[in-house]
Every structure is written in C-alpha cells, then in structure tokens.
Amino acid sequence: MTSVNFISQAKLEGLDSQEKLDFILKEVRKGQILVLEKGLTPEEQTKLIEMTMEKINEKFAGIEMESYVNEKPTLLEKIFGRKKVRLTIIGPADKIKTIYKDKDIIKAVIK
Amino acid sequence: MAMKFSFIAFSIFSHVNSHVKDDFNCARIHLRYRGEYFLTTLKLFDKTYINGYHVLNEMGIFSKLSDWLKSIFGKRHVRIGIYGPPNAGKTTLANRIAQDWSGGIVGEVSEIPHETRKVQKKGGIIIKDGKASLRIDIVDTPGIATKVDFHEFMEYGLDEEEAKKRAKEATEGVIEAIKWLDNIDAVILLMDSTKNPFTQVNITILGNLEARELPVIIAANKIDLDGSTPATLKSAFPQHEVIPISALTGANIDLLYKAMLRKFRRK
Ligand SMILES: Nc1nc2c(ncn2[C@@H]2O[C@H](COP(=O)(O)OP(=O)(O)O)[C@@H](O)[C@H]2O)c(=O)[nH]1
Numbered sequence: 582m583t584s585v586n587f588i589s590q591a592k593l594e595g596l597d598s599q600e601k602l603d604f605i606l607k608e609v610r611k612g613q614i615l616v617l618e619k620g621l622t623p624e625e626q627t628k629l630i631e632m633t634m635e636k637i638n639e640k641f642a643g644i645e646m647e648s649y650v651n652e653k654p655t656l657l658e659k660i661f662g663r664k665k666v667r668l669t670i671i672g673p674a675d676k677i678k679t680i681y682k683d684k685d686i687i688k689a690v691i692k
Numbered sequence: 693m694a695m696k697f698s699f700i701a702f703s704i705f706s707h708v709n710s711h712v713k714d715d716f717n718c719a720r721i722h723l724r725y726r727g728e729y730f731l732t733t734l735k736l737f738d739k740t741y742i743n744g745y746h747v748l749n750e751m752g753i754f755s756k757l758s759d760w761l762k763s764i765f766g767k768r769h770v771r772i773g774i775y776g777p778p779n780a781g782k783t784t785l786a787n788r789i790a791q792d793w794s795g796g797i798v799g800e801v802s803e804i805p806h807e808t809r810k811v812q813k814k815g816g817i818i819i820k821d822g823k824a825s826l827r828i829d830i831v832d833t834p835g836i837a838t839k840v841d842f843h844e845f846m847e848y849g850l851d852e853e854e855a856k857k858r859a860k861e862a863t864e865g866v867i868e869a870i871k872w873l874d875n876i877d878a879v880i881l882l883m884d885s886t887k888n889p890f891t892q893v894n895i896t897i898l899g900n901l902e903a904r905e906l907p908v909i910i911a912a913n914k915i916d917l918d919g920s921t922p923a924t925l926k927s928a929f930p931q932h933e934v935i936p937i938s939a940l941t942g943a944n945i946d947l948l949y950k951a952m953l954r955k956f957r958r959k
C-alpha cells in the first residue's frame with residue numbers, strides 16, 4: 582500500500598533547503614508520495630533533480646514531480662525577492678503517474 | 693583611477709595566459725589590489741562573475757578590464773544553451789544552426805531518448821539577417837528528466853547491460869546539463885509541440901531561467917507532425933516568446949534566427 586503524506590508549510594519551514602530536499606528524497610525513496618503545501622522553488626526543483634539523478638539505480642528509477650507553472654512575480658514579490666510557489670506533488674516514478682496536467686489542474690494516478 | 697587601473701591591468705597581464713579556461717573566453721584571474729587578492733572569473737562580455745572575497749565592481753573597472761581583455765582576444769560571443777526534455781529535437785536544432793551558418797554538425801540525433809549524454813559545443817557561429825549579425829556558441833545539452841528507467845532503453849532493442857550503462861550516463865548527463873546553466877548567456881528552450889507543455893521539466897527549466905534572468909526563446913518543435921499544437925504552447929507560456937519550428941524540415945527556422953538576433957544580441 583502506498584501512503585500519501587500531506588506536508589504542511591510549517592513542517593518544511595523549520596528546515597533549510599538542503600534538509601528539506603534530503604527529507605523529501607528520503608521519504609520518496611521509501612515509497613511515499615508527498616504533497617507539499619508550499620512547493621519548491623525552481624532552484625530547489627533542479628537541486629532535487631540532481632540529487633535524484635545521483636540516487637538512480639536498478640531499483641530506483643527516479644521521481645515524478647508536478648507543480649504549477651510559476652507565475653510572473655508581482656512587483657511586491659520582486660521587491661521582497663519572494664515568489665509565490667504553489668503546491669508540489671512528488672513521488673517515486675514507479676508509483677505515481679501524471680495523467681493530465683494544465684495550468685491549474687494536476688491529475689495523477691497512484692499505482 | 694588611471695593609476696589604479698594600470699596597476700591592476702599589469703597584475704592581470706602576468707596571470708592571464710595561464711588562467712584562460714577554454715575556448716569560450718572565460719578567464720580566471722587573480723588580481724592584487726592594495727595588497728589584497730581577488731579571485732575573479734571574467735567573462736569577456738558585459739557580464740562579470742566574481743568568485744572572490746571582495747566586490748571590485750564599484751570601482752567601475754570591470755567594464756574597462758573586459759574591454760581590454762576583449763581587445764586581446766578580439767571576440768564577442770553569446771553562448772546559447774539549447775535546453776529541453778529528452779527527444780525534443782535539441783541536437784537536430786543544434787545541427788541545423790551549425791549547418792545553416794558554419795557547416796559541420798554538433799552531434800548525433802536518435803529516436804532513442806538520451807542519445808546526447810554529454811554537453812556538446814560548437815563555437816564561432818555567426819548568424820546574420822541583413823546588416824544585423826550575432827556571433828554565438830551553441831551548447832547542445834543532454835535532455836533533462838526527473839526519472840531514467842533502463843527498461844525503457846531495452847524497448848528500443850538495447851540489451852540489459854547496454855541499457856543500464858546508458859541509464860547511468862543519462863543521469864550524469866542531466867546533472868551536467870543543469871550545471872551548465874551557470875555557463876550560458878541565453879537559452880533556446882525546446883519543447884515538442886505534439887506533447888503536453890505543462891511538464892515539470894519545462895516548468896523547472898523556465899523557473900530557473902526566470903530566476904537567473906537569462907533571456908529565453910521557447911521553440912515549439914516538430915510542427916511538421918500531425919497532432920502538433922504550437923498554439924497550446926503559446927497559451928501555456930504567455931509571458932514568453934514562442935516560435936513554432938520544425939528543426940527537421942527547417943520550417944520557420946528563419947523566424948527563430950530573427951528572434952535570436954533580436955533577443956540575444958548584446959547592446
Ligand atoms: N518530425 C520531426 N521529428 C523531429 C524534429 N526534430 C527532431 N526530430 C526527431 O526527434 C528525435 C529526437 O531528436 P534529437 O535531436 O536526438 O532530440 P534531443 O534528444 O532533444 O537531442 C529524432 O528521431 C529526430 O529525428 C522535427 O522538427 N520534426
């Protein structure tokens with residue numbers, strides 16, 4: 582059975598970027614699917630992809646990750662250097678598959 | 693200021709030869725200024741990266757330095773990375789650009805994903821449109837993916853050992869492609885216009901380019917195929933310039949060149 586874990590913003594905010602990504606990858610490699618209330622930044626996404634690539638082997642084929650298109654930052658977000666990152670869903674590639682996706686909807690099936 | 697500059701220029705001069713990194717006009721230079729050392733990686737454009745202890749920028753010498761170094765090397769390139777998911781047609785496009793403007797090819801094209809597993813470069817290509825011209829280096833990158841399953845390669849007839857080897861190399865290729873984001877000045881993000889554009893790879897690459905404020909053109913490739921819907925792609929990324937092309941047949945490729953001249957030319 583696969584479990585889906587909804588991770589609150591509060592849980593991840595206590596961690597720095599590296600700890601956050603370590604946590605995510607560890608859970609995913611255990612076979613868990615994570616839904617992050619506050620998604621990863623583009624830089625964190627690429628870092629996670631790099632970390633995933635290092636871990637891929639015969640038994641672990643990588644991750645499926647879905648988030649939404651990043652909207653252009655508003656002026657205020659630009660000034661404060663913070664861009665809204667919307668929810669991200671991450672799971673092991675052999676357990677979760679995206680079947681539909683557009684700007685606002687992610688449909689995924691869990692195997 | 694003149695004094696300071698000549699002093700620094702002198703100390704650069706003694707280091708420049710041994711620290712020129714590659715054929716891409718990047719020099720790693722140790723500077724001494726008022727008894728302190730600065731390590732800097734200079735790109736010979738208007739953009740300057742500093743890996744040092746101090747920022748020399750405020751002294752306004754970098755532009756002078758890079759002009760000076762430019763006059764030594766006499767080159768002015770824009771390094772363009774071709775990025776995208778596996779099989780979007782990146783190498784096909786890189787080859788077409790090379791063939792149209794300088795002859796020769798950049799790399800091997802294949803229907804099997806992850807054919808390109810190392811970054812491939814071709815320098816000194818000059819693109820022209822009327823009076824306008826642009827000197828570029830093309831950097832063809834391995835496709836970026838979040839997963840690499842060796843079984844997939846076996847479906848293309850590779851035996852298990854080969855498939856596993858290819859998978860390993862593909863994962864290294866993804867990492868290399870990401871690392872190269874640090875070394876480029878502009879990007880052609882290639883997407884397959886027969887496929888859903890909202891994939892994580894597209895979103896992640898675009899998000900990174902936006903965060904780095906790198907100029908980008910999205911090329912919606914494979915418009916020669918039935919089922920190609922470049923309009924979907926345009927509406928998916930309304931804040932970016934999207935050019936529908938066929939890297940294979942060359943359809944619309946002139947529009948891409950015009951866009952590159954417009955967008956990537958340094959002032
Ligand atoms: N129909 C069509 N096929 C293309 C086009 N561009 C590339 N291809 C094909 O797509 C496959 C992958 O191309 P390749 O350049 O190796 O993709 P890369 O992995 O992104 O470098 C090959 O079979 C190419 O012939 C195009 O514009 N139209």
Ligand SMILES: [Mg+2]
Pocket residue numbers: 782783784800801807808833834835
């Ligand atoms: Mg390729």
